[in-house]
Amino acid sequence: MKKRVVITGMGVVSPNAIGLTAFEKAIKTGKSGIRFFQELADLNFSCQIGGKPEISEELLKEYFTELQLRGLNASGIKYGVIAGIDAWKDANLKINENEAPDYDSGIIFGTGILGVDKFREAIHLIDEGKTRRLGSTSVIQTMASGISAYLGGMLGCGNQVTTNSSACSTGTEALIMGAERIQNGKANRMLVGSCSDHGPYVWGGFDAMRILPSKFNDNPEKASQPMSANATGFVPGSGAGALVLEEYETAKKRGAKIYAEVLGSSVNSGGQRLGGSMTATNNQAVQRCITEAMKDAKIQANEIDAINGHLTATTKDSVEIENWTKALQRKVENFPIINSLKGMTGHCLSASGSIELVASVLQLKHQFIFGNVNCEEIHPEITELISENKIPKKTISENINILAKASFGFGDVNAVVILKKYDENQA
The missing domain is CATH 3.40.47.10 (Thiolase/Chalcone synthase)
Incomplete structure (x- = not known):
């Protein structure tokens, strides 16, 4: 165990x-x-x-x-x-x-x-x-x-x-x-x-x-x-x-306060094959990383309430959304709420994943979803895949039990972690 x-x-x-x-x-x-x-x-x-x-x-x-x-x-x-x-x-x-x-x-x-x-x-x-x-x-x-x-x-x-x-x-x-x-x-x-x-x-x-x-x-x-x-x-x-x-x-x-639990995770590489390269992801590998993380966490796709994506403000954002819809088999109104921190911080490169993990855990702990800054007009390729109301522009209160955090890096490498709200009554 x-x-x-x-x-x-x-x-x-x-x-x-x-x-x-x-x-x-x-x-x-x-x-x-x-x-x-x-x-x-x-x-x-x-x-x-x-x-x-x-x-x-x-x-x-x-x-x-x-x-x-x-x-x-x-x-x-x-x-x-x-x-x-x-x-x-x-x-x-x-x-x-x-x-x-x-x-x-x-x-x-x-x-x-x-x-x-x-x-x-x-x-x-x-x-x-x-x-x-x-x-x-x-x-x-x-x-x-x-x-x-x-x-x-x-x-x-x-x-x-x-x-x-x-x-x-x-x-x-x-x-x-x-x-x-x-x-x-x-x-x-x-x-x-x-x-x-x-x-x-x-x-x-x-x-x-x-x-x-x-x-x-x-x-x-x-x-x-x-x-x-x-x-x-x-x-x-x-x-x-x-x-x-x-x-x-x-x-x-020791009586420590607990912010959240790490349920499961996955890391992999697309091998710079099947469309993957030094600077682009192998979409098959991204989808596999997401599904393997869920398998490791022992959860089903419909249990994910929110996603904090990699989403860097490039033309690849719509591709990332498509990968999530395929991996989760969830689209339009059935898709989880999703956000990106990079509208406020830029892309902090090797620091991005850890800073965004802190933001993700704060959302779980305090039950809110921060707004997607500078996303007044959502890309049409994204709205074809998921509903606009799944991309909040302002901070909202939201009941979140499970959140998925993803990071995708140069060299065609991927990492996904599944986090769960900590509830003392259910521990």
Whole structure:
């Protein structure tokens, strides 16, 4: 028998808010975190806007020592540490100050591109023959596992401490990997999440691909339009999300608050076959990932009340909706309510899954569906598949028992997790 896995803590650093309370308010009110950046204009970017969390030096000092902040350039590490520490504290867990590690607790915290600014600084110093000026933190800021290493040392975790990387699927995959470790009895709790750096050296490649909107530099809050007939590309973003997963009996024993339960999940790849490519999904694989997640969760398609989709505000949004209708065998009025966070935050790349998971769990816990921002005119290919009232434009109260969260990433990789509202009376 697999052990039950519940979510007992969360933290978030999003372009539109930092911290759970502010984030919940932001997604309920449709607050945008997308802004214009003069730096991108000076560098001749076509898309000169993005989603970047606003973090003060005072806030950083609450999480890092002066020594840790010295030469710390990797924005993803800053975001990830804040989100991770907040999630740990939200779960009412104490930071391990003992000499011995906490062998029951581990970390799987993913990223995509980490420490780009530090890489740039290092390249210049090395080329100028000034290697000794690199500092002692250049390696840990630029290695992919830098974020899990920082958090592992801060929290004193002694179970598996590692980093995963699967493009836009990273955060959702991290949760699935952490949940499986607990289900199999290899850990009592896992801090999971993901982070992403910001800035021109991360976003430049996407601008070169011409997949970012370039006509909203004067109106950034309107640029990201998931499921809209007027969608012209995704807005790049950054940040971090974190969740504490815990074995159910362990959580109950210590009297932890429980946000939701992880019922099941699936990860797969389309193999870049059957229409799948480095940047496009194999639709058959997407549908299989959805159905396998339901099978793992032991639920039927008609039990899903809501979907938080990947839905990036590109021409592929209608394809994603079609995949959901085929996998669930539900269409028109029978389709679940669906939403996308990216209208408010942009596409936070490797951080997107974890930030959106936090938003999904908040919806389950507090029984609401946040509105689809900038979706005044739904794409006609989507309205042919599902009813418009399944795509709420404003936040609504809704009874949600089961929610499906999906992330699909470059490289033709997919991740779907099934979450359930926690009810003490039925536990």
